[in-house]
């Protein structure tokens with residue numbers, strides 16, 4: 319898919335900006351704090367209705383203003399889709415084809431984007447919550463069923479945790495209601511666990527190939543899904559549901575004592591093994607970087623397989639973080655395949671040579687101007 323035009327109104331430091339993007343590689347060049355990341359953030363938000371760097375939508379609205387909007391036109395095999403998001407201090411609204419969507423979940427999936435930024439190294443190095451968020455954000459874009467199950471799970475988990483706390487402090491006594499909540503949580507949790515297992519298996523296939531190439535055929539990458547359940551390729555959603563139910567039953571007293579849910583996909587993790595060793599604890603900085611890059615690039619293919627369309631690729635200031643071998647791999651893997659948005663303070667000669675006909679935009683103080691060839 320291609321984002322052919324984008325319009326920003328009072329979004330961060332953009333007052334009123336319309337851009338027509340090229341289908342290939344769009345390079346956004348500017349000094350620090352001019353609005354490069356803000357532009358990628360706008361594209362990412364147009365895809366997922368939320369920013370990649372804040373949970374507070376109000377931060378997206380220009381400081382002097384009360385509301386902001388992002389709109390754009392996506393070109394897909396199925397046709398042209400206008401998208402629009404409006405942010406006010408009260409909340410946000412999303413439109414597809416000029417029609418307001420009653421639920422944001424109906425909007426997500428229209429535009430798919432994968433973002434790769436220096437902080438993505440934390441995918442490997444960071445806390446497990448980073449990897450769970452990665453799974454939820456990426457798999458939700460590929461599958462509306464996943465998105466639905468994840469959001470139901472989150473809201474039931476909040477309810478169950480609240481109820482466990484009330485039982486703990488004697489504000490509630492009815493354990494039958496806890497069983498009802500456990501049953502519902504197990505049903506959605508089982509869907510998530512099985513889906514995560516399968517998505518990660520597919521992701522591993524591409525990521526391992528890419529990692530092998532980038533490491534010049536020296537390293538084999540494996541992605542291991544770490545979950546409290548016993549899951550294999552044969553595990554059905556019903557098996558996983560029964561396992562979770564049993565765990566909840568056996569640990570009822572412990573969970574009440576803790577006042578929170580101790581089991582389920584909110585405790586999951588991903589382990590990245592390079593030549594059999596956990597790269598999080600034993601990998602060099604370079605191996606961790608290669609792993610993060612391979613996983614992100616693998617997502618492009620996984621998304622194509624799941625949705626039939628290549629996503630957009632947003633690369634925030636990553637070239638300077640990669641050595642020449644990794645830059646070459648990255649740029650050759652995406653050329654002529656994926657519409658790419660790449661920010662940089664200056665484009666190195668290496669990158670300039672590797673990119674096939676880049677379209678260059680200069681960004682200065684919240685204004686973006688296309689460089690004429």
Ligand SMILES: Nc1ncnc2c1ncn2[C@@H]1O[C@H](COP(=O)(O)OP(=O)(O)OP(=O)(O)O)[C@@H](O)[C@H]1O
Pocket residue numbers: 329330331348349350351352353354355356357377378379380381382635663
């Ligand atoms: N809500 C907002 N309203 C107005 N300006 C904002 C808002 N949020 C951020 N800014 C401004 O946007 C600028 C930062 O832009 P951005 O994060 O895109 O930088 P960048 O060009 O990617 O720079 P770097 O290379 O340093 O990452 C800063 O000048 C900041 O003050």
